[in-house]
Amino acid sequence: MAAAGSGAADPLDTPRQSGHKARRDTGRGSNTMSKKVVIVGGGYVGTELAQSLERYCDVTLVERKQFFCHVPVMIRSLVQPELFEQALFPYDKLLQTGRVVQASAAEVNESGVTLEDGKTLGADAIVVATGSSHDTAFKAPGASVEELREANRALAQQIEGASSIAIIGGGALGVELAGEIKALRTHKQVTLVSDTPLIDGYDPRLGQGLEAKLGLLGVEVITGRTAVDLPQTRGAFPGPIRLDDGREIAADLVIPALGSTPNTALLDPLPGVEKTADGRVRNDRWLRPSALPNVFAAGDAVDSGDHMTIVGASRQTPWLARSLRNFLAGKRTDRTAAYGPWRNAPLLVPLGEHVGQSILPVVGLVGSRTTRLVKGRYLFLPKYRKLFRTG
Numbered sequence: 001m002a003a004a005g006s007g008a009a010d011p012l013d014t015p016r017q018s019g020h021k022a023r024r025d026t027g028r029g030s031n032t033m034s035k036k037v038v039i040v041g042g043g044y045v046g047t048e049l050a051q052s053l054e055r056y057c058d059v060t061l062v063e064r065k066q067f068f069c070h071v072p073v074m075i076r077s078l079v080q081p082e083l084f085e086q087a088l089f090p091y092d093k094l095l096q097t098g099r100v101v102q103a104s105a106a107e108v109n110e111s112g113v114t115l116e117d118g119k120t121l122g123a124d125a126i127v128v129a130t131g132s133s134h135d136t137a138f139k140a141p142g143a144s145v146e147e148l149r150e151a152n153r154a155l156a157q158q159i160e161g162a163s164s165i166a167i168i169g170g171g172a173l174g175v176e177l178a179g180e181i182k183a184l185r186t187h188k189q190v191t192l193v194s195d196t197p198l199i200d201g202y203d204p205r206l207g208q209g210l211e212a213k214l215g216l217l218g219v220e221v222i223t224g225r226t227a228v229d230l231p232q233t234r235g236a237f238p239g240p241i242r243l244d245d246g247r248e249i250a251a252d253l254v255i256p257a258l259g260s261t262p263n264t265a266l267l268d269p270l271p272g273v274e275k276t277a278d279g280r281v282r283n284d285r286w287l288r289p290s291a292l293p294n295v296f297a298a299g300d301a302v303d304s305g306d307h308m309t310i311v312g313a314s315r316q317t318p319w320l321a322r323s324l325r326n327f328l329a330g331k332r333t334d335r336t337a338a339y340g341p342w343r344n345a346p347l348l349v350p351l352g353e354h355v356g357q358s359i360l361p362v363v364g365l366v367g368s369r370t371t372r373l374v375k376g377r378y379l380f381l382p383k384y385r386k387l388f389r390t391g
Contacts, residue, residue, distance in 0.1 A: 032057045032328040038113045038121045040105045040266060041129035042068060042091060044313045045299040045320075047387060049127060050098055052321045057328055059098030060121055062105050062113060063091065067145055068388065071310075072350075072379040074138045075176050078156045079184045086381060088145065093389040108266050110292045125294045125324055128267055132260035132300035132308060135234050138173070158236055158253050163188060166241055166251035168227045170194025172309065172349055174257035175210055182217045183352025190219045191249055193241070195226040201307065202347055205365050209357040210349055213368070217351060222249075233258055260308050262301045270295065276303045285338035287320055293333065296320060305341030310380075315342055350376035 035057045039046045042063030050061040073087035091100040101121070107114040112123040133141060137155040140148035159165065159181060165188060167174050178192045192198075192214065198207035198221070211221050226244045231237055239251030267273055267281045270290035274282040280303040281289045287304055289297040298304065298316040306312030319339050326336050342361075348371055350356035356371030368376075385391050 032325065034058065035124045035328040036060070036112075036122060037125045037127065037324060037328070038062060038123040039127045039129060040108065040113060041131055041299070041301075042094075042100065043129060043131040043299060044310050045129040045131075045317050046127070047091075047094060048314075048317045049129070049298075049321055050095060050100075051387065052318070053324060054095055054098035056325055057124075059095065060123075061091070061095065061098065061100045062103055062115070062121070063100060064102065064104040065140060065142075066090065066102060068384070069139050069148065070379070070381070070384055071134070071138055072176070072375070073381065074152060075173070076180050076379065077152060078137070078159055078177070079180050081153065081156050084149065084152055088148075089384055089388040089390060091388075094387070105266055108270065108295060110294055123294075125296065125327055127320065127324070128289070128295065128297040128301065129299045130263040130266060130301045132262050134173070134260055135256070137236075155236055155255070159185070159255075162251075162253035164191070164239070164251045164253070165189070166191045166193060166227075166239055166249050166254045167257055168193050168230070168241070168254065169257035169259065170196055170198040170200065170207075170223060171257065171259055172199065172347065173259070175199065175214070175349055176351070177255065177257055178214060178219050179217065179349075179351025179355065182214070182219050183355065186218065189251075191222065191251065192219055193222045193225060193227050193243065193249065195224065197223055199347065199349065202345060203359055203365065206347065206349070206357055206359050209365070209367070210351070213351055213355055213357060217355065230254075230256065232256070260300055262308075264301050267297060267301065278303075280308075283339075286323065286333045286336070287316065287339050288333070294327070296324065304339060307342075307345050307347070309345075309347060311346050311348070312342065348375040350379075353377055 037057050038060045039050050040062045050059050053059050068089040070087045077084040104116040105113050106116045113121045136151035167178050182190045198211050214221050227241045228244050233256050236255045239254045241249050262280045264281050267289050272291035283289050283302045283304045287296050299313045300308040327333050346359050346361050348358040353376050355368045356376050358366050358371045
């Protein structure tokens with residue numbers, strides 16, 4: 001991919017719509033090939049779901065951005081800027097028989113999806129997978145590649161120029177960021193502040209192991225304390241910061257990493273929608289967020305019993321693909337097997353390329369070597385290069 005800042009026009013900046021190609025009957029699911037499925041959201045759920053369904057039905061993926069953004073690489077690119085372009089994947093090769101429409105969805109109903117320009121995409125089934133929002137340095141809020149590039153570059157430069165950095169938030173984003181910075185910028189003073197134990201909500205051994213390894217890397221970890229009177233909760237700013245016990249933490253740069261905001265605007269107006277305390281829309285046992293039987297939802301915007309992580313979404317996608325095929329074939333959804341979230345939720349947390357701690361299905365708690373082999377070294381890039389057919 002082209003290096004960031006090169007003068008050449010970036011092909012990712014060109015709006016596109018990948019059109020239908022001639023359909024080939026695969027001999028599987030031919031009774032549903034005329035059925036239409038519209039998926040709103042081209043993130044981790046939407047892309048894999050669209051690709052898995054296009055052999056069985058007429059699939060349209062609606063995504064307002066020009067590119068897919070792989071967040072783990074965005075985090076590491078803040079200390080390895082040469083990785084930035086590798087985090088971006090255009091949608092033009094994702095589907096072979098389906099299509100990707102670059103547009104914003106304005107409304108969802110039982111008949112289909114209405115786009116902001118007024119065009120309506122009729123559908124037999126609709127999937128809302130609109131995900132969540134982060135700070136712009138990690139995930140673009142709009143469609144522009146350049147907006148994301150500039151925000152990421154600006155934060156990378158701030159990190160490079162700071163002698164001391166405080167990160168607020170003990171979730172996966174804050175922990176990974178602290179580890180990535182300290183692993184490659186060992187001379188910098190890094191402090192991680194969290195009002196809860198690290199990676200709260202998972203097996204406590206995961207957070208305990210990560211805290212110990214961050215300590216060995218030289219990160220000061222402060223848990224059980226809240227940063228107060230912050231000037232902002234999104235975007236970096238100059239320190240110091242003050243804690244609720246009166247302590248002041250000196251820092252040239254403060255980076256809030258306070259979690260994701262669910263993108264629920266499309267779901268909120270639907271009949272029967274309920275919200276959870278953290279702002280997600282509540283799904284039923286068959287991943288339906290409302291009283292509309294042909295509208296499904298998955299990923300960060302909804303509460304399906306899984307955490308707001310890539311791994312959480314990865315369990316929902318294959319189940320939803322099977323359920324949609326049954327639905328399109330005329331089977332009653334509530335008479336098929338219900339979705340079961342992770343019982344012991346897995347999570348992989350690298351602290352740079354070589355160190356980390358994770359919880360894996362069946363295996364349980366694993367250390368740096370396994371974390372490096374599974375995620376830390378390549379950050380799942382080979383999987384997404386294959387998915388988007390980029391190499």
